[in-house]
Amino acid sequence: MTQKDDILIIGGGIIGITCAYELSQRGARVTVIDKGEIGFGCSYGNAGWVTPCFAMPLPMPGMLLKSIGWLMDPESPLYIQPSLNPDLFKWLLRFLRSMNKSLMEQSIHSLVEISKYSLEAYSQLNDKFPNQFNYEKNGLLMVSQTEAGLAAAENERRLVETHGVPGSLLNEDEVHKLEPAIVGSVKGGVYFPKEAHLEPLSATRTIAEAAIKNGVQILSNTEVYDFVTDGNKIVEVHTTRGPMRADKIVLATGSWSPGLAKKLKLNIPVLGGKGYSLIVKPLKKQPKIPLMLVERKIAVTPRSNSLRLAGTLELVSPTDYSITSNRVNAILRGSKLFLDMPENPEVLELWRGLRPCTPDGVPVVGFSPRFKNLFISAGHQMLGMQSAPGSAKLAGDLILNEKPIFDPYPFRAERF
Numbered sequence: 001m002t003q004k005d006d007i008l009i010i011g012g013g014i015i016g017i018t019c020a021y022e023l024s025q026r027g028a029r030v031t032v033i034d035k036g037e038i039g040f041g042c043s044y045g046n047a048g049w050v051t052p053c054f055a056m057p058l059p060m061p062g063m064l065l066k067s068i069g070w071l072m073d074p075e076s077p078l079y080i081q082p083s084l085n086p087d088l089f090k091w092l093l094r095f096l097r098s099m100n101k102s103l104m105e106q107s108i109h110s111l112v113e114i115s116k117y118s119l120e121a122y123s124q125l126n127d128k129f130p131n132q133f134n135y136e137k138n139g140l141l142m143v144s145q146t147e148a149g150l151a152a153a154e155n156e157r158r159l160v161e162t163h164g165v166p167g168s169l170l171n172e173d174e175v176h177k178l179e180p181a182i183v184g185s186v187k188g189g190v191y192f193p194k195e196a197h198l199e200p201l202s203a204t205r206t207i208a209e210a211a212i213k214n215g216v217q218i219l220s221n222t223e224v225y226d227f228v229t230d231g232n233k234i235v236e237v238h239t240t241r242g243p244m245r246a247d248k249i250v251l252a253t254g255s256w257s258p259g260l261a262k263k264l265k266l267n268i269p270v271l272g273g274k275g276y277s278l279i280v281k282p283l284k285k286q287p288k289i290p291l292m293l294v295e296r297k298i299a300v301t302p303r304s305n306s307l308r309l310a311g312t313l314e315l316v317s318p319t320d321y322s323i324t325s326n327r328v329n330a331i332l333r334g335s336k337l338f339l340d341m342p343e344n345p346e347v348l349e350l351w352r353g354l355r356p357c358t359p360d361g362v363p364v365v366g367f368s369p370r371f372k373n374l375f376i377s378a379g380h381q382m383l384g385m386q387s388a389p390g391s392a393k394l395a396g397d398l399i400l401n402e403k404p405i406f407d408p409y410p411f412r413a414e415r416f
């Protein structure tokens with residue numbers, strides 16, 4: 001690399017922070033700015049799964065028919081809010097066009113690759129900073145109460161197996177033996193033994209601290225509101241703490257990216273995939289393994305002294321942070337079908353976040369076609385936590401003009 005590249009990263013979620021760490025490990029001079037506190041965007045309350053088995057793009061073939069059915073059901077796991085917003089319309093058209101098998105195969109390959117890299121990277125970070133972010137490698141169990149759900153889980157297992165993610169099909173007895181916290185009758189499950197989970201805010205903070213030790217400057221409560229450009233270059237970034245300049249600028253603002261991109265007359269088609277996460281008191285029969293309750297699409301993550309239940313994906317405008325009680329209650333009701341929970345579980349924390357969803361299900365990680373010093377790293381949909389170190393590696397390679405270890409083509413910015 002050229003000595004001491006000066007890089008300004010906008011956005012201190014897991015994507016911006018891992019990017020800062022990666023670049024600083026390689027000698028770059030980096031500043032991260034965030035409009036709030038580091039790690040309090042979508043990276044705050046997610047399920048914390050680092051699961052290459054779930055490296056699926058959102059627009060999977062067959063999703064269309066399912067989502068039409070789900071639209072009728074106010075408690076369904078996926079909901080598309082009807083709206084006359086032209087951005088939503090354009091996004092949906094591109095989403096539909098992306099539901100084809102060859103694109104899906106290419107996307108899964110790319111997403112599994114960066115997720116597998118990330119799984120290893122988190123494991124190394126955990127060795128370096130032990131007991132900082134509750135990293136555990138207990139695998140992931142998909143559990144199903146219906147034949148159709150089990151067939152769908154097995155289908156996913158076969159799909160990711162071809163990309164080197166091992167998993168096995170379990171019958172009902174094997175499911176109960178592996179995870180005694182599951183109650184009632186189930187049809188079976190699929191177990192992926194190599195997957196991991198972690199505490200998302202702690203992971204983001206641990207990596208931020210490591211980056212600071214490398215010399216990264218982190219400025220919280222510093223909001224970008226405009227840019228000054230000259231031809232194909234951004235020459236100044238206007239922030240609430242004054243103007244800033246840098247050789248290269250990285251936009252890592254998750255679901256806020258479309259708004260900032262518009263200031264630059266750029267199109268980053270990201271919708272908010274709203275999801276909820278509830279932290280409840282530990283159960284008498286507390287699960288040890290993260291669980292995907294297949295029919296309800298609920299992610300259950302054991303924590304040291306509580307349990308996280310996360311779910312729903314409601315496609316909304318990136319500014320809609322409203323809370324819909326029906327959808328929150330559906331998570332509790334769905335969890336009770338699989339776990340021994342009290343009638344009225346005590347919810348210690350309710351959180352909602354907007355997953356930054358691109359219409360083709362692949363993040364944008366690449367230089368802007370319009371501004372030669374603008375790099376975009378946004379749109380990591382349901383996979384931002386689990387793909388962050390791999391995404392940062394790709395970003396680092398491209399920003400520092402080195403040969404990328406992953407194929408950058410599926411992630412390129414100019415596809416939109």
Ligand SMILES: Cc1cc2nc3c(=O)[nH]c(=O)nc-3n(C[C@H](O)[C@H](O)[C@H](O)COP(=O)(O)OP(=O)(O)OC[C@H]3O[C@@H](n4cnc5c(N)ncnc54)[C@H](O)[C@@H]3O)c2cc1C
Pocket residue numbers: 010011012013014015016033034035036037038039040041042043044045046047048049050222223224225252253254255256260273274275276277299310311352353354355356378379380381382383384385386387
């Ligand atoms: C319920 C739920 C469960 C999930 N579970 C998982 C999971 O198990 N595993 C997984 O991999 N992913 C999961 N995800 C997805 C994951 O949380 C996201 O993909 C990831 O957090 C995106 O990270 P990010 O850094 O791009 O965005 P963010 O974390 O949102 O960071 C963007 C940052 O940009 C800052 N910002 C925005 N605008 C400006 C501005 N103008 N100026 C300065 N700063 C600005 C914000 O303050 C914010 O901190 C889940 C998401 C949800 C909602």
